[in-house]
Structure formats: C-alpha cells, structure tokens
Amino acid sequence: MRERLTRRQLIDVFGEDNVVRGTPAGITHPFTRRFLAEVGVPVTGRAEFVQFAEGFPDELTPLTEPVPPALADAWYIGDAFGAVFVTIALDGETGTVHAVPEGHEEPYLMNTDIESLVFFLTTLERRHEQFSAELVEDGEAFAEAARTIEREWRAHDPAPFAVPEGEVMRVWPNLLDDIECGTIG
DSSP states (O other): OOOOOOHHHHHHHHOGGGEEOOOOTTOOOHHHHHHHHHTOEESOOTTOOEEEOTTTTTSOEEOOSSOOGGGTTEEEEEEEOSSSOEEEEEETTTOOEEEEETTTOOOEEEESSHHHHHHHHHHHHHTHHHHOTTTOOOHHHHHHHHHHHHHHHHHHOOGGGOOOTTSOOOHHHHHHHHHHHTOOO
16 A cells, blocks of 8 residues: 655645645545645645646636546646646546646546645655756766656556557656756756
8 A cells, every 4th residue: 555645744845835735626536635635735846847726726727728528527737847848637526637738639647646646746856856957967866866766656656657558758757757867957
C-alpha cells in the first residue's frame, strides 16, 4: 500500500503559507474532496513545473473549448510547463488527473488522483537540490537524481509511465528527461 500524504508533510516541504485547502463544489469524488479539504495542494515550489489555477482548490474553472468528450466532467486546475505545455484537468467524478497537451490533442492520464499529483510535486521539491542546474554541475548527479525521483514516483503511482508503444512520452517521463539533462532550475 502506498504512503498517504499528510498536511504536515506538505507544510514541512513547502511551508505553511504555501499549502492551501478547499472544498470545491464541482468535485463529487469522495477521496478527492477529502484530500483537498484536509491535506491541500502546494501553491508554489522551486521547480516551478506546475502552476495551479488561481483560487484552486476553493474555486473551479471549467475547461475551455473545445472540451474533449472524455473530460466532460473535468475542471481546469492548472498548467504544467515543460517540453510540451499542458493544461491539467481534474475529473470531478473519478478524481483522475489528466493532461491536455497544447493544441488540444487527445488528453491522457497525468496521475491516478490528486494525491499522486501532489506527491510528485512534493518529491520534486524535496529533491530540488539534487537536480537544480543552478546548484549541480556533475552530469552523473542529474542522471542519479532522475532515477531516484522516478523510483519514488513509480512506487506511488506507476500509471503515468505506462506509455503505449509508438506514443510520444508523457508529462512525467519528459520531465525526468529534462532533469537527467540538467535543464531544470
């Protein structure tokens, strides 16, 4: 069974002023509602990879048109900045987190649930000194950091790494490539 994140863990990593909680009306998935209300999400981090929407998690913003049919019950919760810009959508009924690539290509699973997304961000924040291009000069250190982060992520939520043969890499594998290359600050 995977480790459950606590509010205390988020505060220890991000600081109390950088963790917000809320109970958005459009989220009906019980675990997601409970996680957002009791644990929360970080609103800032040194890796600056994900930016949550202003007002989230208290306020929800509908996805902008065109909304892929698979995300009819999803809400815009933020953006991820990497090799490919993606809109992050949270399905209010299932609790799954989806990535919608720029250009409105087909959405795909970003994380199994909101806790996994927050776990991935927390791991990036905890390990920042190991991959920051401003702090690390050894190329092998970048590769080791990427391997360590990937092991932690896969142990918590392996689903984002199940990329079918011939498909382009997804958000998290792309970010790991950026870490390994030393291009993340």
